[in-house]
Amino acid sequence: MPLQVSDYSWQQTKTAVFLSLPLKGVCVRDTDVFCTENYLKDKEMMQRIREKSILQAQERAKEATEAKAAAKREDQKYALSVMMKIEEEERKKIEDMKENERIKATKELEAWKEYQRKAEEQKKIQKEEKLCQRDKQIKEERKKLKYKTSTRNSASRNLAPKGRSSENIFTEKLKEDSIPAPRSVGSIKINFTPRVFPTALRESQVAEEEEWLHKQAEARRAMNTDIPELCDLKEEEKNPEWLKDKGNKLFATENYLAAINAYNLAIRLNNKMPLLYLNRAACHLKLKNLHKAIEDSSKALELLMPPVIDNANARMKAHVRRGTAFCQLELYVEGLQDYEAALKIDPSNKIVQIDAEKIRNVIQGTELKS
Incomplete structure (x- = not known):
């Protein structure tokens, strides 16, 4: 219960009041000094003022508690915003890394496609060169054949007797040349080269298959055994x-x-x-x-x-x-x-x-x- 102390001393400045209260036999830790704004003299008045002062003190404590809770909420809100900002920066960093990886992979793919395109163009140019060479050979052979034919025709016209046209002599010569010689009796032995790929000839790509077999043979022959650190292997x-x-x-x-x-x-x-x-x-x-x-x-x-x-x-x-x-x-x-x-x-x-x-x-x- 509250005690009324009459033996006390006090000092006052412009900003503070210092009270000295002698409480004999009371531990400082258990002491609760309650100050009011009014002087307590009458018992009834003192009771009312005390109740009023207690209510004011409770309101101040409630306001302090609410202010403390509001400050705590503000601190939590600030910490949450900072955490969200850090997570956003981390997410952006990860997205940037993904984007860089995607760009890198796209560039590598484009470079590979460009390499493939150049290789295809080179193959196409080589095929066209081969076709041109083949066409030249065919034209040269045709020229030689025309030259031989014209030479033979002129020779037959010069050797034709009087009264017979050169055309009839040439026709007779062709007939004589077209008659085959008698067949000789005998047997012919035929050996077939076994095919590596079990596909029909009309469906297979003979040139590509031969190139693949040649590459396989080269791969089996290629051995880099002259590397120094590989000499100690079994x-x-x-x-x-x-x-x-x-x-x-x-x-x-x-x-x-x-x-x-x-x-x-x-x-x-x-x-x-x-x-x-x-x-x-x-x-x-x-x-x-x-x-x-x-x-x-x-x-x-x-x-x-x-x-x-x-x-x-x-x-x-x-x-x-x-x-x-x-x-x-x-x-x-x-x-x-x-x-x-x-x-x-x-x-x-x-x-x-x-x-x-x-x-x-x-x-x-x-x-x-x-």
């Missing part, structure tokens, strides 16, 4: 085919980094084997090295030229893997082009058909990106 480790099989086994056990190392060593020994680049592209896809997967798939497609039946399956896989890498980089138009190229090679492949349809839906905005 004999089987110097065989690209053995390394390729080892990489395939490591890929099957999901040890993609070790598989890449095996393919890297095989490529150093022989950089003309397209399956090495194709298998390494699959490893890069698993490890999300998307640009490297695109690069290896493009290199495999370059080595798989000319397109023949023997390398059709490998070319389809290269297009699918490069298209998958493009889609994971959110370059869906380029990815769809590769999937459509794969469908041209194998139109009956249901999985590629379904994936190509999903990419079309993503481009049209009817399906979510995955």
Whole structure:
């Protein structure tokens, strides 16, 4: 209960009042000094003034609490705005990185397309040059044939006797020349060269098939065994085919980094084997090295030229893997082009058909990106 203290002293300045209250036997920690604006003398008046003062003190405490809560809300609001600003900056930074990656991939794709276009133009120019040379040879042969014919006709006219026209003599000469000699009795042995590709001649591309076989033979002969750090390898480790099989086994056990190392060593020994680049592209896809997967798939497609039946399956896989890498980089138009190229090679492949349809839906905005 409140105590009325009469023995006290005080000092006053212009800005403050200092009170000294002797409270014997009371702990300072438990003391609550309550000051009012009025002097308390009468008991009833003192009770009313005390109640009024208590209400005023409660209102001031309530206002202080509300002010503190409002300040806390303002602090939380400011902290939230700062956090949102930081998240917005991070999101913008990530979008800028994605945009830079997309621009980089687009430039690489454009450069690759330009390289392919120049290669096609070079091949076209070489074919045209070959055709021109062939036409020249045909014209020269025709000129020689005309010259021989005219020489023969003039000789026959000069040797024709009187009373007989040169035309009749030439006709008789042709008839004599057209009569074949009697056939000789005997047997002719015919040997057929076995075809490597089991396709009909009217459906096959003989020139492209021969070029592909020549490239395969060159790839088997190409061996870079003069590299100093490869001299300490075992004999089987110097065989690209053995390394390729080892990489395939490591890929099957999901040890993609070790598989890449095996393919890297095989490529150093022989950089003309397209399956090495194709298998390494699959490893890069698993490890999300998307640009490297695109690069290896493009290199495999370059080595798989000319397109023949023997390398059709490998070319389809290269297009699918490069298209998958493009889609994971959110370059869906380029990815769809590769999937459509794969469908041209194998139109009956249901999985590629379904994936190509999903990419079309993503481009049209009817399906979510995955």
